[in-house]
Amino acid sequence: MPRLQGSRIMLREYRRDDLPWIRQWVNDPNIVCHLSDIFLYPHAQESTEAYLDGILEGSSDSRGFVIADRSTEAYIGQVNLDSIDWKNRVGRIGIVIGSLEHMGLGYGTEAMKLLTAFAFNEMNLNRLELDVYDFNERAIRCYLSCGFQQEGRLRERQYKNGRYVDVIQMGILKSDWKAWSQAVTGEGEDTR
Numbered sequence: 001m002p003r004l005q006g007s008r009i010m011l012r013e014y015r016r017d018d019l020p021w022i023r024q025w026v027n028d029p030n031i032v033c034h035l036s037d038i039f040l041y042p043h044a045q046e047s048t049e050a051y052l053d054g055i056l057e058g059s060s061d062s063r064g065f066v067i068a069d070r071s072t073e074a075y076i077g078q079v080n081l082d083s084i085d086w087k088n089r090v091g092r093i094g095i096v097i098g099s100l101e102h103m104g105l106g107y108g109t110e111a112m113k114l115l116t117a118f119a120f121n122e123m124n125l126n127r128l129e130l131d132v133y134d135f136n137e138r139a140i141r142c143y144l145s146c147g148f149q150q151e152g153r154l155r156e157r158q159y160k161n162g163r164y165v166d167v168i169q170m171g172i173l174k175s176d177w178k179a180w181s182q183a184v185t186g187e188g189e190d191t192r
Contacts, residue, residue: 002122004065004114009107011065011114012073014055018066021075023048025098033161034136035096067097067111076102079111081119081128089126091119104138112146117181120174127173133158134166147180148172 004011025031026048032039054060064080077097084091095111097103119125130148132139144150148170156164172180 004118006070006110006114008070009076009110009114010068010070010073011079011111011118012068014052014064014066014078016052016056018075019049019052021098022052022078025077025096030100031096031098034133034139036094037158062094064094065111065115067095067107076107077111079115081115081123081125084123084125089124091123091125091128093128093130095130108139109142109145112142116146116172116177120177125174127171129169129171131167131169133160134168135160140168140170143170146172147177147184149176 003013023045026039026043051060055062055064061084062080062082063084064078064082066075067077067079068075075098077095079093079095081091082094093112093115095108097108116128119128128148129151130143132143134140134153149172150168151171152169154167154169157167158165
């Protein structure tokens, strides 16, 4: 898979030496509170290794990238396309910024824009979708700023932090993305 270059980050391949960085966030309640219930229980070292091995060996259903500093290639987080439906040309996005110090700096927005362009221009997907908890306002702003639209709300779908929260379903179509990217950049549809 090619590396995707942004202004401050790159989306690069996973490496075995990313394991310590992934281990830093995978059991951090400040990070995983925004993620799916697969992080409800602590993850053992062996589980994280098996996940990374699956990606490195190509046996995982997930296709994705490490979000890395453009100049040093240091791990910042990861963004994946999970559960790609090739017949219907749909991909489901999962993203995590792996440390609190890197949150709120625009790395997630830049990564989402790079991945969206790649998914539509290179993979020929027609639709991208994701779920986000209603309390994750920073992520919702990020997705809206990348052209995603709210398509649904599953009321009180998840139990998080002692209360029921809504899950917001968001998506973007290739045709919407082309119009959005042209309006934002003032250029043609390809923003690479």
